[in-house]
Amino acid sequence: MPTVVNIAGTTPVLDPSYRYKMPLLHGKVEGRGNGIKTVIPNITPLSLALHRSPGEITKFFGCELGAQTKNNEADDRYVVNGSHSDGVLMELVGKYIEGFVLCPECGLPETHYKIKEGCIFHRCAACGASVMVDMEHKLCTYILAQHKKEKKMKKEQAKKDKGKASESKDKDATKEKKKGGSDDEKKVKKKKKSKETGDDAKKSSKKSSKKKKKDKEDKPAAAGISDEKKLADDVDEL
Numbered sequence: 001m002p003t004v005v006n007i008a009g010t011t012p013v014l015d016p017s018y019r020y021k022m023p024l025l026h027g028k029v030e031g032r033g034n035g036i037k038t039v040i041p042n043i044t045p046l047s048l049a050l051h052r053s054p055g056e057i058t059k060f061f062g063c064e065l066g067a068q069t070k071n072n073e074a075d076d077r078y079v080v081n082g083s084h085s086d087g088v089l090m091e092l093v094g095k096y097i098e099g100f101v102l103c104p105e106c107g108l109p110e111t112h113y114k115i116k117e118g119c120i121f122h123r124c125a126a127c128g129a130s131v132m133v134d135m136e137h138k139l140c141t142y143i144l145a146q147h148k149k150e151k152k153m154k155k156e157q158a159k160k161d162k163g164k165a166s167e168s169k170d171k172d173a174t175k176e177k178k179k180g181g182s183d184d185e186k187k188v189k190k191k192k193k194s195k196e197t198g199d200d201a202k203k204s205s206k207k208s209s210k211k212k213k214k215d216k217e218d219k220p221a222a223a224g225i226s227d228e229k230k231l232a233d234d235v236d237e238l
Contacts, residue, residue, distance in 0.1 A: 007049065007109045009098030020109050022049035025093055026086045038084045044076055046093070050101050050109065054078050056143065060096045061089065063138040099137065105129035115147050 006013040007020040023045045027038040040058065047054040055071040058078040062069035070079040101109050103124035110126040120133045120143055133140065 007097060007101070008094060009102050010094050020049075022046055022093075024086075025089050027080075027084055027089055029083045036081075036083050038080045038082065038089075040078050040080070040089070043078050050097065051112065052101065053146070056100075056139070056146070057093070057096060059142045060100070060139050061092055063142075064092050064095065099134055100139065103127060103129055104131040113143065113147070115144065118144065120144065 003024055004021050005024055006015065006018045007022045013020075023042055025040065025046055026042060027040050029036065029038050031037050043054045043057060047057055050057070054076075055073070055078070058069045058071055058080060061067070061080045061084075065080065065082065065084065067081040069081070070077075072078070097109065101111060103109075103111050103122055103126065106124060106127040106129065108124070108126045111122040111124050114121040114123040114130065119135060120140055122129070122131045122133060124130075
């Protein structure tokens with residue numbers, strides 16, 4: 001018996017070269033009496049093949065069988081209350097694919113959901129069609145609730161990312177301040193320091209010029225005093 005089959009709705013696809021494949025679903029019955037349940041260990045590979053969430057498929061089983069379901073994403077454990085054979089589960093898979101996976105126009109499993117004004121549409125990547133699903137099915141309530149939940153989580157995540165980015169920016173600004181400021185601040189400080197150095201050099205140059213001028217003025221006077229002293233000595237000798 002094959003473990004992989006063509007993705008098909010209520011009508012089988014017999015083409016052996018059909019490129020859309022999915023694994024056969026099988027369940028594992030656990031417990032007894034009122035606590036009996038069917039665990040579906042390979043529902044995740046099936047969900048990947050159908051581009052849907054395992055929780056959504058499990059919920060569809062619950063809607064069709066009138067049974068409670070439990071989804072544990074962390075442990076990859078999906079449960080439907082009651083005992084259900086593999087044949088029953090695969091029949092429900094075909095029904096699910098027909099209503100929530102296949103494009104109503106081209107019949108290919110290339111659709112994704114588009115939620116608009118509380119309505120769910122099939123948006124087909126193969127033919128571009130946009131067709132509303134059967135909104136009377138109970139599963140639609142679950143799909144809309146999940147969409148709302150995911151939208152809220154994305155919004156909160158975006159808010160957290162924005163907060164982290166702002167916090168990181170503040171930290172970088174603080175680090176730069178400790179190091180001596182940003183590049184612009186450093187340029188301003190350097191320019192200021194250069195200007196102060198230039199002013200000091202000018203002042204020093206002016207002082208030097210004044211000193212030289214004074215020395216020149218004092219030199220002739222000193223020479224005059226020396227000549228007078230020499231003349232006085234000559235007079236004393238006479």
